[in-house]
Amino acid sequence: MKKYFIYIGITIISLISCEEILIEEDLSDDTVTLIAPVDGSTVANASVNFSWEAVDPATSYRLQIARPSFASAVQVVKDTTLALTSFSTTLTSNTYEWRVRAQNAGSNTVYTSAAFSVTESDNFPARDVVLLSPQNNQIINTATITLTWEQVTDATTYRVQLLDDTNQVIDEQAVTTTSAQFVFPEGTTTWQVRAENDTQNTLYSSRTITVDSTNPAKPVGTTPANQATLTSTSVDFSWTRELIEGTTEFDSIYVYRDQQLTDLVTKDQATAPTTITLGASSTYFWVVQAFDEAGNESETSDTLTFSIN
Known part of the structure; x- marks a missing residue:
């Protein structure tokens, strides 16, 4: 008998409730059928194409490849989750074992595995x-x-x-x-x-x-202005920064309790403007620094200070 997992999401807009029910079929009794490479096969090429039959209603498949086997693995050379029922990669000449399981949000099958070898072509x-x-x-x-x-x-x-x-x-x-x-x-x-x-x-x-070897530009803090006095603990921060051509850039804001910037209150990766809730009756110091996907870092912005009554 098939089992089902039920997920209920409730969205409330104004005074109207809307209920959505998602049913996921239990996959624990299903099996993945491998197509290629079959158990005991030899692939005379470093480019290996893996394929298996679809399991309904799986939403993804987890593929793993170990050398020489999972029982005595020297290396797990691949561990990936896929939506498709095929995958290609290059492997060096050696003995391998590969396995696949089907999965959805609520369950998964057991792994199905096969051993194979990769050798160089005679040509x-x-x-x-x-x-x-x-x-x-x-x-x-x-x-x-x-x-x-x-x-x-x-x-x-x-x-x-x-x-x-x-x-x-x-x-x-x-x-x-x-x-x-x-x-x-x-x-x-x-x-x-x-x-x-x-x-x-x-x-x-x-x-x-x-x-991308270029550092992002130095951010310039604008709000709260330096020496500002605020009455709300919900603080709106904003800053500007020139965009530098290259990989994706992002900003991190740091709020401290001391001018030496050692007593960190909060750190957030954020886009300007952003709102942060802080404690009352305190003085704070804040800076912004930019980063990019390549690991480059900007100079830290000039330190600005403000107080909350």
């Missing part, structure tokens, strides 16, 4: 270059970056290229090791590597990376 041009670092779509705040990848059997040279957003080659190296260092431009760049020998080459394997 050199069909081999894959497995890129190691940096990770795909990584955001970095330094321009000098070392790229690394796995060795490809029978390769004598690796050709490494940087491509701009129009896919034009802007830099290139041919190296005999499995790493190369480049100075990347600001912004998003594609880097790609192929293996070569005297007569043949593989296809390129590629990733993108975003470089």
Whole structure:
């Protein structure tokens, strides 16, 4: 017999109540059927495509890959949650076990697993270059970056290229090791590597990376004004800051009890304006600092002080 989990959400607008009931089917008696790679199979390519049958009404699937197995794992190389019933990744030559479970908000199936091996193709041009670092779509705040990848059997040279957003080659190296260092431009760049020998080459394997080495602009506090005296404990803070082109920026506001900025009352990541409730009969000091996705930091704003009666 199927079991169901019931979730009730109540929204009150003015004096009108509206009730929404969401029923999630219990998945604990269901099973995920793996399609590929099947148990005991060998994949003669570093690019591995995983697929399994859908479970109704699962809303997502958790996929894990371990080396060499989950019982004696040296490394869990992948642990991800997906809405689809397929997934692709590159793996080095080795023995692996993969498993999938279906899940929804209230329950999940048990894992279904299969073991497989990855070997290099006998055909050199069909081999894959497995890129190691940096990770795909990584955001970095330094321009000098070392790229690394796995060795490809029978390769004598690796050709490494940087491509701009129009896919034009802007830099290139041919190296005999499995790493190369480049100075990347600001912004998003594609880097790609192929293996070569005297007569043949593989296809390129590629990733993108975003470089943002510019600090956000220094914020300027505006409200409450310096030396202001307030009567409400609900304090509206506002500030301005010039936007710098690059990765996403955000602000953090800090409120202290002392001018040395050591006795922190509250810290919030916020957008201006923002409201913070503080205690009465006190004097406060506040600053704002900006950050971005790459890890850059602005100068801290000038310290402003105010009192609440």
